[in-house]
Amino acid sequence: MLRSLGHRAGPGFAEVDHKSLFSWVLSNRSALMQFKPPFFSELPDIKAGLVLAADKYATRLRAFYNARAIWHRRFYRLGGITVILIGGSLPxxxxxEYPGKTLVVSLAGTAVAVLTSLHAFYRWDQSWVLLRRTEHSITAAYWQWRAALPHESAFDTDEAMRSTREFLKTLATIREDEASAFLKDLTFPAATALGQARTTNTSPAGRDQPM
Known part of the structure; x- marks a missing residue:
């Protein structure tokens, strides 16, 4: 993608014209802001070579984790700010005194409860950190691999093949670590809601009474 914005500057790299890159970002702003991460249903074809396929796979993977991290950050900040604003305005x-006061107070309390439960379920803050760390790990591994590769004309050598296979193993390990860290703390939202309900019961007068 970026190669179309510049010209070749080395073995497999591109020197990007910043004005062209800025124009491309502006023209594709709506696509970049979409919720759906850049996900591909098929792996890159290795017929063109293992090195090129690994390069395409790594860049796709990095874009995927980067997009997910960005959206988890947005949800975390938006949800937190909304809870703060509603909670601060509740008193x-x-x-x-105004018409529909009971409905407004009920909606405000429901919004805070829903956002808090969604945050506890999706763990936007923890997922943001985990996804960003994973993206950083993929980026570091990618540049380490690219720096060790020989010239593009020697991509089919044993050294390049060995380095690429090790790089793909590293990517698999990074993804496995990310999945393990995420899945080990999974909780069901009903259990959290039930625990909160057992702790306190808010009466119509606004007092917290034990159940």
Whole structure:
């Protein structure tokens, strides 16, 4: 993709014109802001060579984790700011007199409860950190692999093949570590809600009473 914005500057790399890159970002801004991460249903074809296929796979993988990290960061910040604003305004909307007060207070409390439960279920903050660390690990492994590769004309040598196979093993290990770290702390949302309900029960008067 970036190669179309510049010209070849070395073995497999591209020197990107910054004005062209900026124009491309502006023209594809809507696509970059989409929720769906850049995911491909098929792995790159190795018929063109293992090195080129590994390069394409690594860049796709990095883009995938980068997009997921960005959206988890957005959800975490948006959800946190919304909870703060609604929670901070609850005393005001609860003490003021206006039509539909009961409905407004109920909706505000429901919004805080829903956002808090969604955060506990999706763990936006932990997932943001985990995904960003994974993206950093993939990026570091990618550049280490590219720096060790010989000239592009020697991509089919035993040294290049060995280095590429080790790089693919590293990517698999990184993904396995990310999945293990995420899956070990999975919880069911009903258990969290039940635990909160057993702790306190909010009465219509606004007092917390044990069940």
């Amino acid at each position: 005001l909307i609860a003490n003021a």
